[in-house]
Amino acid sequence: MINLIWAMDENRLIGSNNKLPWTFKDDIEHFKKITRNKEVIMGRKTYLSMLKYYPSGNLPFSKIYILSKTLKESNKFILVDDLDSFFKNNNKDIYVIGGSKLYKESMKYADVLYITHVLGRYDGDTYFSEYSLESFRLKKFWLKPKLIFCIYERTKI
Ligand SMILES: NC(=O)c1ccc[n+]([C@@H]2O[C@H](COP(=O)([O-])OP(=O)(O)OC[C@H]3O[C@@H](n4cnc5c(N)ncnc54)[C@H](OP(=O)(O)O)[C@@H]3O)[C@@H](O)[C@H]2O)c1
Known part of the structure; x- marks a missing residue:
């Protein structure tokens, strides 16, 4: 299963100067709860931005895949070259x-x-x-101050 998780404002803004544009404890807790000990994939800038919050360099995921042509190999993550073949050859929860x-x-x-x-x-x-959410159905939503959390599931390919 491929899962996307993100937070955006009413203009679809997600980032500012390599950080989140806001601080919402409820959203950070939600993100941590959903992704803890999971296999994640992210771009180089998101990875470097997350390291600021985890100075030890140990992010709370079971496996970290990173898209980058410039980062050097490390035992902390696996570099991914081709995103399409990554998804096509992966049947795990990502x-x-x-x-x-x-x-x-x-x-x-x-x-x-x-x-x-x-x-x-x-x-x-x-x-x-x-x-477009045309191929998805809203499975669940709930509210917190200034936030609406939604979970959508794909209904058709
Ligand atoms: N609101 C949210 O939910 C949320 C979530 C995540 C991130 N953010 C924010 O978004 C910002 C970072 O995102 P970003 O979009 O600027 O950068 P990003 O996707 O995290 O990183 C971009 C870099 O990743 C590599 N990359 C990404 N896609 C690639 C692809 N398809 N093929 C090869 N390499 C690829 C390239 O690295 P190389 O240059 O090394 O090749 C590229 O320069 C930050 O402000 C962060 O806080 C917000």
């Missing part, structure tokens, strides 16, 4: 955790979407691309 281009290219493989809608419009520089 969580796509950003950023922008990776979300866009992963959307067609997604089985489940965890979307946090952040109410309001913030300043920043990184956006989630336009997307």
